[in-house]
Amino acid sequence: MSEALAELKGVSRVYQKGKERVEVLHELDLSIPDGDFVAIMGPSGSGKTTLLNLLGGLDKPSGGTVSVGGAELSSMSNSQLSNWRSSHVGFVFQFYNLLPVLSAQKNVELPLLLTNFSGKERAERAAIALDIVGLADRAKHLPRELSGGEEQRVAIARAIVSDPNLLLCDEPTGDLDRATADEILKLLQILNREHGKTIVMVTHDAQAAEYATRTLHVDKGKLESKAAA
Amino acid sequence: MKYFGLIWRNLWRKKIRTSLTILSVLVAFLLFTLLNAIGQAFNTGGAMTGAERLVVLDKISLINFLPLSYKNRIAAIPGVAVVSQLSWFGGYYQDPKKQFPQFPVVPDEYFAMYPELVLPAEQLEAWKKNRTGAVIGKELAELYDLKIGDRIPIQSTIFSTKDGSRTWEFDIEGIFDTTDPKGGTAVLLLRHDYFAEANSFGDGFVGWYTLRLEDGADPVAVANAIDMEFANSANETETSTEAAFAASFAKQFGNIALIVMLILGAVFFTLLLVAGNTMSQSVRERIAELAVLKTVGFRDGTVLGIVLTESIVIMLIGGVLGLALGWVLAQGVAAEMAAFIPGITVSPQIILTGFALMLGAGILAGVFPALKAMRLTIVDALARG
Numbered sequence: 287m288s289e290a291l292a293e294l295k296g297v298s299r300v301y302q303k304g305k306e307r308v309e310v311l312h313e314l315d316l317s318i319p320d321g322d323f324v325a326i327m328g329p330s331g332s333g334k335t336t337l338l339n340l341l342g343g344l345d346k347p348s349g350g351t352v353s354v355g356g357a358e359l360s361s362m363s364n365s366q367l368s369n370w371r372s373s374h375v376g377f378v379f380q381f382y383n384l385l386p387v388l389s390a391q392k393n394v395e396l397p398l399l400l401t402n403f404s405g406k407e408r409a410e411r412a413a414i415a416l417d418i419v420g421l422a423d424r425a426k427h428l429p430r431e432l433s434g435g436e437e438q439r440v441a442i443a444r445a446i447v448s449d450p451n452l453l454l455c456d457e458p459t460g461d462l463d464r465a466t467a468d469e470i471l472k473l474l475q476i477l478n479r480e481h482g483k484t485i486v487m488v489t490h491d492a493q494a495a496e497y498a499t500r501t502l503h504v505d506k507g508k509l510e511s512k513a514a515a
Numbered sequence: 516m517k518y519f520g521l522i523w524r525n526l527w528r529k530k531i532r533t534s535l536t537i538l539s540v541l542v543a544f545l546l547f548t549l550l551n552a553i554g555q556a557f558n559t560g561g562a563m564t565g566a567e568r569l570v571v572l573d574k575i576s577l578i579n580f581l582p583l584s585y586k587n588r589i590a591a592i593p594g595v596a597v598v599s600q601l602s603w604f605g606g607y608y609q610d611p612k613k614q615f616p617q618f619p620v621v622p623d624e625y626f627a628m629y630p631e632l633v634l635p636a637e638q639l640e641a642w643k644k645n646r647t648g649a650v651i652g653k654e655l656a657e658l659y660d661l662k663i664g665d666r667i668p669i670q671s672t673i674f675s676t677k678d679g680s681r682t683w684e685f686d687i688e689g690i691f692d693t694t695d696p697k698g699g700t701a702v703l704l705l706r707h708d709y710f711a712e713a714n715s716f717g718d719g720f721v722g723w724y725t726l727r728l729e730d731g732a733d734p735v736a737v738a739n740a741i742d743m744e745f746a747n748s749a750n751e752t753e754t755s756t757e758a759a760f761a762a763s764f765a766k767q768f769g770n771i772a773l774i775v776m777l778i779l780g781a782v783f784f785t786l787l788l789v790a791g792n793t794m795s796q797s798v799r800e801r802i803a804e805l806a807v808l809k810t811v812g813f814r815d816g817t818v819l820g821i822v823l824t825e826s827i828v829i830m831l832i833g834g835v836l837g838l839a840l841g842w843v844l845a846q847g848v849a850a851e852m853a854a855f856i857p858g859i860t861v862s863p864q865i866i867l868t869g870f871a872l873m874l875g876a877g878i879l880a881g882v883f884p885a886l887k888a889m890r891l892t893i894v895d896a897l898a899r900g
């Protein structure tokens with residue numbers, strides 16, 4: 287395995303709920319090598335999604351440092367984080383989160399609106415991303431005209447269209463049947479093995495975790511690690 | 516511009532809601548255009564306004580008469596070149612709802628006072644030879660299909676003849692036009708000498724005087740001199756410019772500007788509520804989508820701009836349609852009411868103000884939803900979505 291792409295050192299995340307102080311992550315250390323495919327498992331409320339949000343620059347730690355690809359996320363402003371996310375990380379959500387008013391192609395093009403690419407270049411790159419996920423022929427379809435699996439493929443195409451190193455997937459198969467889930471997981475595996483994407487996937491599904499190279503267990507804001515089968 | 520496709524598709528996410536909102540914007544701007552076009556016609560006083568002319572009125576009220584004897588005293592005041600007398604006859608032809616101005620005047624004086632009015636010399640001469648003659652403006656002739664030689668009855672709502680009749684008959688001896696492109700000619704002029712002799716009120720009074728200043732004369736000094744001349748008399752005067760006179764005349768119908776402002780104020784207040792509600796609903800419905808935009812790298816300011824632009828685009832679509840429809844209707848209203856309220860027109864000022872209002876209303880209606888969208892935190896918004 288190569289050098290670390292992402293490193294969390296002594297990371298804590300505390301939320302204030304009224305007068306109550308809730309510590310979701312407690313002095314957590316984690317190193318994710320470049321090219322890794324990590325599954326993160328754990329019970330509800332254990333801090334999995336919070337960990338993912340910190341890795342993606344969607345949230346800031348209450349203590350400790352988060353660095354990804356040499357960038358120190360914990361010290362960036364919101365605006366700097368926005369810029370960083372647009373080119374360094376792709377997100378895949380459980381419920382796809384496609385914009386219903388846009389076609390598959392236009393959904394995939396969304397992150398490219400933040401670049402200086404022309405309309406033609408954006409369309410070309412979106413077409414390539416859709417081709418990688420096997421949906422080249424569905425480019426003009428609206429999300430409501432696609433199946434759940436197809437919607438998730440479009441979401442994956444959107445996540446990779448700006449060619450980020452890191453893909454963060456939050457329960458990517460949580461809303462899919464077994465067969466479709468396996469197709470999506472195989473696709474993620476291909477992106478990891480053939481395209482070199484580093485993937486961090488939060489899941490409740492032990493079968494899904496088997497597609498990863500290793501599985502981390504988070505419980506009560508702390509991390510345990512064991513190799514995948 | 517590259518976000519326009521996204522903005523446009525978001526606008527039409529709820530087609531009926533957006534269409535109804537645009538319709539309400541359209542109606543608001545239609546009213547804005549039409550009422551301002553009419554209000555402006557009142558405020559400019561229509562035809563024959565000019566800075567080189569002054570009007571002398573009774574100080575108490577426009578409806579009070581002034582003695583005819585004032586005429587020579589006004590003419591003697593330094594700086595006064597020509598004096599002309601006018602009175603409001605207050606009549607109608609055929610349809611009482613379609614009133615137009617009629618003035619008893621002295622023919623030579625009147626046309627000397629208003630050189631922009633063009634009446635052929637032979638027609639003026641013919642009028643001067645016929646005491647019951649009258650001349651009419653081209654617009655009036657076209658409106659009622661009148662021609663020289665016609666004899667028309669005018670019903671006066673103010674003056675009766677000595678035999679008690681309110682019907683006055685006039686022979687049309689001439690038709691005048693104007694060289695002033697903004698000037699209205701829906702007017703009938705009758706002879707003052709005939710009016711003074713035939714009306715049951717008697718002789719020796721006029722409605723007001725119009726005077727033209729000598730070159731270089733100071734209007735303020737002349738106006739003050741005239742008002743001083745008649746100070747402490749039974750009929751004190753108030754001398755003003757023609758524009759001010761036109762404005763005070765219009766106020767007989769009420770404070771048109773205030774009425775227009777109040778109506779439009781209510782309309783636009785309602786519009787802001789409707790459009791603001793549309794934008795708020797639109798943002799509430801897509802909290803998760805806005806969070807996704809931020810997740811993929813859209814900055815807070817960009818998200819604010821996108822929502823604000825949606826609001827402005829709604830205003831622009833409805834506003835431009837409303838302005839266009841208002842312009843078309845104003846043409847119709849102007850043609851229909853040319854005799855009574857000349858000068859109804861959608862001026863460039865109305866159009867520019869309209870566009871400024873579209874932008875302002877768009878920003879006002881969209882600013883709070885846009886700020887809400889901007890302030891969304893991704894983690895919370897994704898959890899809520």
